[in-house]
Amino acid sequence: MKYKKHVFxxxxxxxxxxxxxxxxxxxxxxxxxxxxxxxxxxxxEMRAQRTACLDACAFGPALVVYPEGTYYGNVQLSDVNEIIESDLLNNQPVERLKLNY
Structure with missing residues (x-):
């Protein structure tokens, strides 16, 4: 796999x-x-990119982190560093933003 983490x-x-x-x-x-x-x-080692609809508009802005497939909703600009530190670097999802599908 080219990237350890990929954020859509x-x-x-x-x-x-x-x-x-x-x-x-x-x-x-x-x-x-x-x-x-x-x-x-x-x-x-990590990539962030825009994508089209993730079918989570009701909870948007939404993103998903792969390879785990962790979906986040209602993400604010102030949450970016927390997601990077917690999920991308330490493999600990940010529970307060996590969407359970």
Whole structure:
């Protein structure tokens, strides 16, 4: 596997009145994850990228961390460092943000 961890962040945009992660700062989350991983020198072993709908719009902005397949919902920009430290670096999901499917 090329990356130890891969973060897919929903940046899907739907027409109003439907809720969409892209409209709820999904794109900003992509930028924040990429910047935070770069600051830590982790870009060769971890990747963050935008994706289309994760089918979790009601809980958005949403993202999923692979290879574990841990889904997170209502992720805020202030949660980025906690997700990186806890989940990506220490394999401990952030329970308060975790979506149980």
């Amino acid at each position: 962040i929903c940046a899907n945009q739907k027409a109003a009145p439907k809720k969409s992660c892209g409209e709820a700062h999904g794109n900003e989350l992509v930028d924040a994850f990429k910047a935070a991983l770069a600051e830590r020198g982790l870009l060769k």
